Amino acid sequence: MFLHHRFHGLGPAFYSEERIKPLNEQRLVEINEPLAQFLNVDFKDPTTLDTLSGELDIPKCLSMVYAGHQFGGFSPKLGDGRGVLLGELETQNGDFYDLHIKGAGLTPFSRMGDGRAVLRSSIREYLVSEYMHALGIPSSRALALYDSTQAVYRERPELGAMLARVAKTHIRFGHFEYFYYSGKTDELDALMQYCLEHHFPHCLDEELPILSMFQDIVLRTANMIAHWQAVGFQHGVMNTDNFSILGETIDYGPYGFMEEYDPSWVCNHSDHEGRYAFGRQPSVGLWNLNCLARSFSNYLTRDQLVDSLKQYETRLEMHFSRLMTDKMGLSKGALTEELLKEWLAIITKEGLDYTSAFRLLSTVSKASPATLLDEVVDRSAASEFLDHYWSQRDDGRDQNEVSASMLKANPKFVLRNYLAHETIESAEQGNYLPFRKLLSVLSKPFDEHEECKELAMPSPEWGKRLEVSCSS
Template structure:
């Protein structure tokens, strides 16, 4: 049988200025590393066929499947605050779209599939390490319940790419609600092509916000919808200690998914100023800065939409500012509600926000592990607090806070076991620890050994389960295992 993708190609039906038609560059000897079988089934694909040599050839870009309409999407973007009028898919090619089993339209894109007209002197390829990192982290984010692009497959190409040295080449098959970004709107706005901005906005509304189609002011509602989704998304990032690393406008998805896992990382010890990305020298995208940057990016989107709001500039600006003004409250509401769940509060009372902030301050001062502190706090709801207080350099700091916390939870009717279960449902035991991800990459790159990768992916698929057999995966790094910087991999 032949591998069949039931493609529908709505984006490539837009005007030619929205993309460049380009086929993936064939590779020498594609070999499947990992197929996400549950996701394949969700997409209506046959995983058994995708695991054949024919399937590997498609997933590596060596063969273009029937019905595909390969394109590289055009977009611009602010990179670390500096505007670049043309970026685009420099190493990714959208094969097409499928309707999944829930009736949702999903992009299928090859990342690392060769040069495109947007490559800007790049080779269009991806090294094995960044492909494995994106597979691991994006699927971990999905298991954590955070909106994200997904990874369908990772394929090694049989060729090398040149970075600082020669590295094994690979291709990631990425699945997304779409790959439309704030930067996509900026591409047309920078060219003063208002009709293209309108065409793009209409496409986004139909695809992502269909409930807005018949409203009197659909473009205002579109901005409000994107603001709400981004506020919720970034709150969820902070609640699991995630740092995106490169929150440029070209990495900000209109659908509200986490996209473009480059130098991303999860914190070990809690530090609001934590930065891992080697290129974020000024800390623009530090952990605690992410809400502010999200709003900055949304403001750039609003600027693109102003001509659709009103012919009167001042009126359009005032309307956009009013919509953007909702971000702070929306983010705060999502973040504070999430924090209350993390510390086991079922109700909201005066003083809760200060109580939780006191915990975070003590964690920062005592270099407490972000993930384990909250996980062990769930256990402290029913038994001794030893594991939780052990996260603190000065355990007395936890003891003082825990006394106030116990007095607060005593005001609620829920029992200790119910509270523990609720806390464990939102506080993961397992995250993609940076040292674990790096160890997996080194085993694959240096030894062609994918057993550690398979095991880590398996553990991270159930982040809220105790999994005693894999307890070591929850451990923070030893001093000599700490990863201080992460890299884009381009």
Template sequence: MPALEHLRFDNTYARLPSAFGVRVAPSPLADARLVSVSPEALRLLELEPSEALRPEFVEVMGGARLLPGMAPIAMVYAGHQFGVYVPRLGDGRALLLGEVRTSTGEKWELHLKGAGPTPFSRMGDGRAVLRSTIREYLCGEAMHALGIPTTRALCIIGGSEKVYREEVETGAMLVRLAPSHVRFGTFEYFHHTGQREHVATLADYVLAQHFPHLEGTPDRYARFFEEVAERTARLVAQWQAVGFAHGVLNTDNMSILGLTLDYGPFGFMDEFEPGFICNHSDDFGRYAFDKQPRIALWNLACLAEALMPLITEEEARATLGAFSSRFHAHFLARMREKLGLREARDGDAALFEALLARMAEAHVDYTRFFRALGRFDSSPGAGNTPLRDHFLDREGFDTWAEAYRTRLTAEGSVDAERRERMDRANPKYVLRNYLAQTALLRAQEGDFSEVDRLRAVLSRPFEEQPEHEAYAAAPPSWGRHLAVSCSS
């Protein structure tokens, strides 16, 4: 594997016209040091873990030393934030350092968050705080381990610099990786500023880099939009299946590749609650759990408007009109997996909807119950007492359990085999807010061991890990309904 200095950079985005961003040099943190690094993300760059132990690693990843071929740029974009269009956002505290090309031809953008002020900082200091950096670092890697498309978190760089939010906090940097950081809002910026030629420039760039199978086809832009919608539908269905909610689902936080992008406020549900709001700043519940599919569609409509010079209204309407059915098909497939069902049959949607209704009524822990459901005994007369004890209305659960038993019998399900399937679909470990809070509180005291330990546990979410059983526990009383705001 190559050493750090031998990474090959190919900065295609930096070669786009100057309207696409502003060249800015990073502002390193004082007394920069490595807080944590993801070995799995390192391997994406074909780097050995030992490379992260070298002083040069902190210099490069912290922006103090630019490798040959790096071309730091603050990307410009706009976006609808909580439904209100903001005409100019852009990387106000982040820089695209460069694009690494691996020996297999993969491209990974290195994006440094907390890199200091840029022309898009809007009077801000351009810094990130340690607590938000830890949350994004842990969640990016946890989502990947769950099989959900996401940006990856390479490492956290800490330092002695203080930053001012609601209170004085410690500054930090996060290096994240993704094939692309182009957003819905990137297209919106050029559309709403009347730079229609750059809408086409951006679309052609994205197609060449990430949708090469569409290049040269007469309807390539319409098919591109359709694929973005498909990826978005699948992504939100995957979120919903694990009980995850994105707290700031603005168009500037929507990836054109269907990746989970920008972990500000987010949350994995503890008790199942359809109207779960993970963002303390979301006063009206715009991004509540049960509204996320609809918001994704709304955001796609904003993207469609930006693409209108390239696609027809009929093409846009056709793709948008198919979104709900696409989402529900993906969601139903995920829920069948969670219930251990091998076949698709009529009545499956009603079966899991009835279960979710009973779970909501009884405030059942979402992750723990679905993991436990793999132990369901489908033999006639089995009481399944451990499962029914999750519910106040035990007889109501018994009614559902009988319908579930009948469904399993109809497809000849074998309990032992079903349990193996369900354990591969229902994680035991997710990044609950109280786990993240514990890790970041210790980190703020200078102890980063819990960050590393938690990342390692979450990298194997479907395994039993008996030595880490405590990480699968329901939240303690202090850890329930923790508030996470946009300032996080």
């Protein structure tokens, strides 16, 4: 396994050189074989195993420094408090991916923490990152999972773990904020140039490369959040230090997926004011981009920044509309705000599961409306919706083909918090079979998986609206 160290070349102002501190009796319990093959990582090679476990000391490993707006307040110096960037892997087509270990031990940025991750949060991140990838949402991904016998203390003693993960970059909005607010103009210049050369090379040919890069970040962020809203995903901690410049979903903590439709839903039990509630995610994305814009103000005029930010809402609405059009099986331009509101109103009134309801709609035919009507109490309202729906959908296309395309846009399986909870309980007892079973369906969530159909069932009452902690 050959590692590049491009970020290390920026110099010590950008990081602290660190190494992995192995856990007590740690074990490699899961390998993402397809991802390993894609990245040319050979787990049969002892050097690979020693590198990822921390037994082999790799020069130029580092923990990044950055800042961030956290729940609206600015923290001038944060950083990788429990993570180590081992380097970058190069694929056969010349793309680079950061190889990062989460839970690697104390760093100068750990603040009052211990630099560790627990098995609970590591399993949750493994599952969700692979699920998001399967949904087509840009995301960090899990490469390998380690457990251990080491006790890590959160609300209670838990088992320590480490997660090897990859992303196209771990550079965040907070990197720019750190150097801007600390007045480190030379370092900010270097960061701008690094990002242009390595992550936005297509912008170098533009008349104003930095403007082009900022506009690209705006549009990528809008696309990401539009996709979150379409699938019912809530991040939980949308701080600027958790936002990737490439529009990848990173830093999974207290996330959740919509069950009963509710824009005010909050999955993070620490978010007492609902700052990052599901329905607020689009506006928070724009707020974060405004924070980033301030860090670009040495290079771009106010008008350039404002004009770029104006593209956010248009792109988000356009991308969200396209995604929902596909989910509802409509032809381009047929989806109206009124029709979508009607459908969401039925889901809300009937207490239908968000994911299951869209999957159900994929199977409804004009000749057999009972597929939906038998699942609701107010059949009259549902019939009115179907009349409106068919007037928009019945455009001469083959309805079997439309249904097939809808089934490819509406997953059968979703990562419900209660499923993650049960999987974690088993893993903490040393049984990883439920984890692997759940992972198998989440990796191909649009397939039927009849042998695992119970994993597609809506949550039991006790499992609905579970709130989750940051756990770290």
